[in-house]
Amino acid sequence: MFPAESSESIERPSLARAYPAVLRAAIGLGVYAGAFGATFGAVSVGSGLTVGQTMILSLVMFSGASQFAFVGVAAAGSPWAAIPAALLLGVRNAFYGVPISEILSPHGWRRLVTAHFVIDETTAMAVGQAEPRAKRFAFWSTGLILFALWQTGSLVGALVGEAIDPARLGLDAAAPAVFLALLWPALKSRSGKVVAALGGLVAFLLIPVAPAGVPVIAAATVAVAAGLLAKPRKVTRA
Numbered sequence: 001m002f003p004a005e006s007s008e009s010i011e012r013p014s015l016a017r018a019y020p021a022v023l024r025a026a027i028g029l030g031v032y033a034g035a036f037g038a039t040f041g042a043v044s045v046g047s048g049l050t051v052g053q054t055m056i057l058s059l060v061m062f063s064g065a066s067q068f069a070f071v072g073v074a075a076a077g078s079p080w081a082a083i084p085a086a087l088l089l090g091v092r093n094a095f096y097g098v099p100i101s102e103i104l105s106p107h108g109w110r111r112l113v114t115a116h117f118v119i120d121e122t123t124a125m126a127v128g129q130a131e132p133r134a135k136r137f138a139f140w141s142t143g144l145i146l147f148a149l150w151q152t153g154s155l156v157g158a159l160v161g162e163a164i165d166p167a168r169l170g171l172d173a174a175a176p177a178v179f180l181a182l183l184w185p186a187l188k189s190r191s192g193k194v195v196a197a198l199g200g201l202v203a204f205l206l207i208p209v210a211p212a213g214v215p216v217i218a219a220a221t222v223a224v225a226a227g228l229l230a231k232p233r234k235v236t237r238a
Helices: 007-046 051-060 064-074 079-090 092-104 109-116 120-127 132-162 171-188 190-206 214-229
Strands: none
Touching (some): 007 064, 007 120, 007 132, 051 064, 051 132, 092 109, 092 120, 092 132, 120 132, 190 214
């Protein structure tokens, strides 16, 4: 009678198959992040930020949608109003922290480092793996690759954007356009369309009378209120 295989011996072959697949996916996401980061860099300097400010924003915030929201509102001449607009978009990352904390169990200062890498892509890659070690490997490999290529792309885009005329190439309108593209998938549902229409109406009414940036924040509160008031769907049993 053969001895039973240990769980560790069974886990190793599956890990050996998972690691290369995770790296390929992470590199693919990183290439996309680099291209997207270059777009952000060019849009950022086109919106009035310097190369240094653009890079600090990428290093500290490291959240594509929130960064585009920040420069979009800041370009309107209200940098303080840009902060809550960016935070509203980034709040979803806090919910990602629940599964990630269960996977990594960080303590002390490691919690701050881990939190910086909790984004859509790292969370999806981590929870998509079967074994605990593969989950940890997926999170950190994806996070580090994306971070490095996002910073590289942001720098290249900022340097190129600083050397060209933003108005001539339409970069002054690129931030709102990219921001709209990021939100477009949410408009497929009926509730999303209603919330977008109400938010747009609020912003439209406030633009003539409110300081720059305030209409955006007011419109965002419509979405927050709608989320708080939404009734949970009843699960029907077969």
